[in-house]
Amino acid sequence: MGTVVDAANKEANGSAPINKKVTVVFVLGGPGSGKGTQCANIVEHFGYTHLSAGDLLRAEIKSGSENGTMIQNMIKEGKIVPSEVTIKLLKRAIEENENDKFLIDGFPRNEENRAAFESVTGIQPEFVLFFNCSEEEMQKRLLGRNQGREDDNIETIRKRFNVYMESSLPVIEYYSAKGKVKKIDAARPIGEVFEAVKAIFTPHLR
């Protein structure tokens, strides 16, 4: 039985369910597959709010938070930050925004991310957009990204690819088994990829 005290405790540690009805689309794919690029296009055409887990974590480092050093070290090593940290940031971003439609980019990246988000927020994705791309192409893009990111070097990129294969692909398989994955050939030029993306979002216009 939930009590007022339980509810207050849950509120304090951020584990209470999200207090509004939202539509969420997970945007997944390997590092450099074009998630951020396509999310910017989707925002412009379909009115979603874009939440990149990686961007939220990098902002947390910059803000001088007590977790900053831990997050920075994990990103540099290509590792996945504990769900607790990432979910707190995502949940706050959802609650603080007036929109009710969100693209969650680069999350969930492992089984822990997936299960914890589901149980903390009570949210199931409407669908999962999966950008499929070869490692060779993703590597080329990451090395040319030029955003001054500490993890876009060949050593960290290799680690990120391993983590993607071992931990992130199983999450995509999980949603695939539920019939929720919309797979896109992301190796094509940006405009062509967006044509495929548009065909997916247009029936979901509301």
Ligand SMILES: Nc1ncnc2c1ncn2[C@@H]1O[C@H](COP(=O)(O)OP(=O)(O)O)[C@@H](O)[C@H]1O
């Ligand atoms: N379809 C594409 N073809 C070529 N380059 C792309 C394409 N999509 C994105 N890029 C470029 O590749 C790099 C990685 O894209 P980004 O959207 O940041 O990917 P992700 O968020 O999946 O890591 C960026 O420099 C971006 O401009």
Ligand SMILES: Nc1ccn([C@H]2C[C@H](O)[C@@H](COP(=O)(O)OP(=O)(O)O)O2)c(=O)n1
């Ligand atoms: N759910 C997530 C998402 C990203 N991270 C960390 C680990 C990732 O390698 C970095 C960068 O993620 P980001 O999505 O910005 O990277 P890409 O856009 O895929 O190149 O952030 C995480 O720990 N947990």
Ligand SMILES: [Mg+2]
């Ligand atoms: Mg990105």
